[in-house]
């Protein structure tokens with residue numbers, strides 16, 4: 001089990017319960033994954049806390065008390081620490097231990113997993129619970145390493161508090177992480193300079209304390225909520241009103257009224273006001289225009305408002321959820337630098353040089369995202385049945401079957417891998433679904449006497465074509481997003497996640513019911529005969 005975030009912890013729990021001997025490896029010094037590394041100011045989840053939580057234990061669900069509508073990073077980390085202790089998972093994990101390679105040994109039908117502590121562990125199965133957003137992207141801007149102030153990345157935030165008081169701070173990047181951190185840093189810093197390459201859409205979180213009676217109501221109906229989430233397209237907001245029809249079908253007033261209602265509720269569900277926002281350009285433009293008007297109404301200086309106003313399709317890059325982001329630009333001590341007008345030329349020992357000026361800084365925060373979905377897997381030397389590496393196999397983009405299995409790599413499973421709905425859903429719902437599917441699959445192999453399972457090439461080819469064809473009917477492919485790998489120089493442009501959770505769950509169930517259709521299962525003696 002590689003990773004001890006939500007996915008690794010649940011996989012360890014579930015597989016141990018099923019009677020397997022399990023060993024977890026975790027590069028970090030503690031559990032938590034994303035929530036261990038992303039400790040930047042303002043970090044919180046933008047799926048509601050009551051939904052962004054495990055459903056596998058009713059006792060856990062009932063006893064844990066979420067204090068805010070959207071849980072802050074520290075509370076989610078406390079929750080995962082609690083899970084690790086409550087279910088006694090820590091003894092199963094080797095911390096501060098990075099998996100460097102995993103090599104399939106055809107003779108034994110198992111994997112040799114080499115770790116940074118020099119050990120090699122033999123495993124029959126390997127489950128990569130390595131996360132979709134776990135390898136930080138630190139762009140190679142000229143002079144970056146010459147900076148003499150403090151250089152930070154939101155995804156690798158120090159454990160000790162960072163002091164911004166009296167400092168001139170720069171933030172590069174205005175995705176979800178930047179948009180959360182900027183208002184909080186602005187409160188503390190002497191000056192804040194925001195370096196923006198692409199403006200982003202953001203909807204207010206309207207975060208606040210979670211009233212006890214509201215939490216009690218959820219707890220009373222938790223099974224129903226979880227079931228609805230599993231039957232939804234995104235794995236959350238299962239109780240929310242169904243999306244309206246097309247945005248195009250309404251008058252301007254009717255549309256604005258519907259959008260105002262969602263805006264007042266806040267959060268990602270805003271994008272589901274109408275059922276065609278991610279499919280119909282005209283509908284998308286009407287919704288985007290509503291958000292643009294909101295930005296202009298908040299930002300006092302029209303020139304700054306213009307720079308902050310996105311033009312791309314809304315939702316194409318992951319929409320953000322904020323607490324006072326646009327308001328921050330009305331502060332006298334916050335400045336926006338539009339990198340489309342004046343790109344960064346270099347980072348200097350004292351700050352950032354754009355084509356227009358030298359900006360002196362004490363602290364520089366990279367909120368520049370991740371080598372998403374494949375970055376972490378591709379940094380591990382994973383070698384399959386024929387000795388081929390995952391890097392070679394995925395040279396033109398990730399190839400999986402169901403996002404769970406990779407042809408040529410027997411007995412290797414990926415939790416929320418590319419080709420599965422993963423990042424387009426509530427991650428915890430997707431993780432639980434995958435871990436349960438993998439656990440059921442291993443039980444099947446054991447009971448039927450199979451030694452190996454491997455995604456078949458034609459099944460993976462068909463699956464990749466299917467994922468692309470679904471992406472092709474959405475508007476997701478119309479901009480440069482990390483979903484497409486467009487944020488990493490040289491990365492193949494392939495839309496990596498699959499849109500639509502509920503139909504995917506049905507497909508996975510039917511594959512299993514069909515004796516793992518599309519996978520090749522090998523019996524123990526056949527495996528031996530192959531050598």
Ligand code: N01
Nearest residue numbers: 044045046139173174175176177178197198318367368369
């Ligand atoms: O990263 P991002 P993130 N020079 O890739 C800019 C999840 N998440 O860490 O758009 C200058 O979205 C880049 O500009 P551009 C969520 O799924 C969730 O913010 O490429 N700028 C962009 O503005 C999210 O989508 C939560 O032009 C550069 C920014 O850096 C995902 O994580 C919170 C640059 C990167 O944005 C990633 O979010 C946080 C360069 N060389 C994150 N390179 C919650 O649940 C990149 N940029 C709340």
